[in-house]
Amino acid sequence: MSSPSDAEVIGRSMGDPEAFGLIYDRHAVALLRFLGRRAGAKIAEGLVGELFRIAFERRKTFDGSRASALPWLYGIGSNLLLKHRRGEARRLRASARMAADGERADRRAGAAALDARLLFPRVANAIEALPDDEREALLLFAWEELPYQSVAEALDLPIDTVRSRLNRARARLRELLEPKGKGRVRSQ
């Protein structure tokens, strides 16, 4: 017997709310890791229950034509993270320092156009300076490895809009890598 799809489970939870527990069992690990990558373990641990509580309360808005609830849950998580931008920024800077150290230990980095010590903090700053909607699309795509369609479902946007946001985000990041790149990040 095949297990019911998320859409079927959520449909059943309308009359039998406790059925929604299965959605947690299926996806909580992925969402906890997602929140952790973005905002660190402490914030993520506090948010994961909240995320699923909100999902449960909004389960009527879940589009039953989508088999998996995962992109929808990512979308709720993305919204929750907006309140934790400072924690995210701190974590991003720390990750940049660690990445820079890692690259320096790795001698191959010597040939890189920009010293890793400079490069990664710039990447972090650039990600940080992206408008919320572009940063969200970029990180769901690059870190969570969601396909465009899932990013679109998570952010509740047409797929073409996701594509153009990702292109804009790429272009902004690319400015950093130009040979004579001024290394300055436009903040807006």
Added chain:
Amino acid sequence: MKPVDLARKLRREAAFKPAALDRGKETLMAAIQQEVEPRRPTVIPQLPYADIRAALSFLERAFGFREIRATRLEGADGVVHHALVEFGDSVIGIGTQGAHGAVSPQRGGIESQYLSVAVADVAAHYQRARAAGARIAREPRGHGAEAHAYEAFDPEGHRWRFVHQRLREVPQERTRA
């Protein structure tokens, strides 16, 4: 290196406490439990309003209803299409003017029914409703039971009757086989 690949280099896993997932599940199950416990009434009167948000705010402030927040139906644009409010052991639906053929008195010009609500303290309820700006249709005066009941309009003209809980409209002792 491509921009997206550079961004990927900054992806870093967090180290969680082993119990992290259990606490999250407790939060969820507590929310689920809250929804399981409320009764599932057989009959739910549905009242149409042109402005549901304003109606919810008024019904809470003036009459002491409480919205069952988890059941609110809200569009992506933030417009509330339907909500449920509870009072005592009863539930009322707050719906959209015109939907299901139901018309707000504000639009229709006349109310086609009134709702009778049993409360513990009519005088206190009356004061609260007045303070919140409810238009009083009938004061809690008169003889017998009528001294312990009053009627008021909400902002869209639905008429509400509040009566002492001992004087409910269908007392047990008066029902005959």
